[in-house]
Amino acid sequence: MQQFAWREAYSVDIPQLDAQHRQIIELLDELGRIAHGGENDKLIAAALEKVTRYAHWHLRREELVLRVRSYPGYEEHKAEHEAYREKVTFLQANSHRRDLGIRMTNFLNQWWRHHILTSDQQYARFFRRQSGQ
Numbered sequence: 001m002q003q004f005a006w007r008e009a010y011s012v013d014i015p016q017l018d019a020q021h022r023q024i025i026e027l028l029d030e031l032g033r034i035a036h037g038g039e040n041d042k043l044i045a046a047a048l049e050k051v052t053r054y055a056h057w058h059l060r061r062e063e064l065v066l067r068v069r070s071y072p073g074y075e076e077h078k079a080e081h082e083a084y085r086e087k088v089t090f091l092q093a094n095s096h097r098r099d100l101g102i103r104m105t106n107f108l109n110q111w112w113r114h115h116i117l118t119s120d121q122q123y124a125r126f127f128r129r130q131s132g133q
C-alpha cells in the first residue's frame with residue numbers, strides 16, 4: 001500500500017524538480033513500509049539515510065534553480081528549507097533509536113507533502129505566470 005503517492009497536483013512543471021520530488025516520494029514510501037513493517041534498526045537507518053541524503057541534495061538543487069531564475073520569494077523559500085534541515089538534525093539528535101524511524105517517517109511524510117503542495121506550488125505558479133501559461 002502506498003502511503004504517499006505522486007499526484008498531478010504535486011507538479012511544478014519543471015521536469016528535473018518533478019523527477020526529484022517523485023524520487024523523494026518513492027523513497028519515503030519505501031521508508032514508511034520498512035519503518036511500519038517492524039524491520040530491524042539497521043534497515044530503517046539505511047532507508048532513513050537514503051531519503052534524507054537525497055532530500056538534502058534536492059533542496060540544494062531547487063535553491064539553485066530558484067536563484068538562477070531570480071525567483072522573488074527565494075530567501076523565504078530557502079528559509080523554509082533551512083528550518084527543515086534544523087528539524088531533521090534535531091530529531092536525529094533527540095530521538096531514541098527505537099522510535100527514530102517512526103518519528104522521522106511521520107515528520108518527513110507530513111513535511112514533504114505540505115511543502116510540495118504549498119511552497120513549491122508558489123514558485124510553480126510564479127513561473128507559469130511569467131511564461132504566460
Ligand SMILES: [Fe+2]
Pocket residue numbers: 021058062116120
Ligand atoms: Fe522541492
Ligand SMILES: [Fe+2]
Pocket residue numbers: 062077081115119120
Ligand atoms: Fe522547496
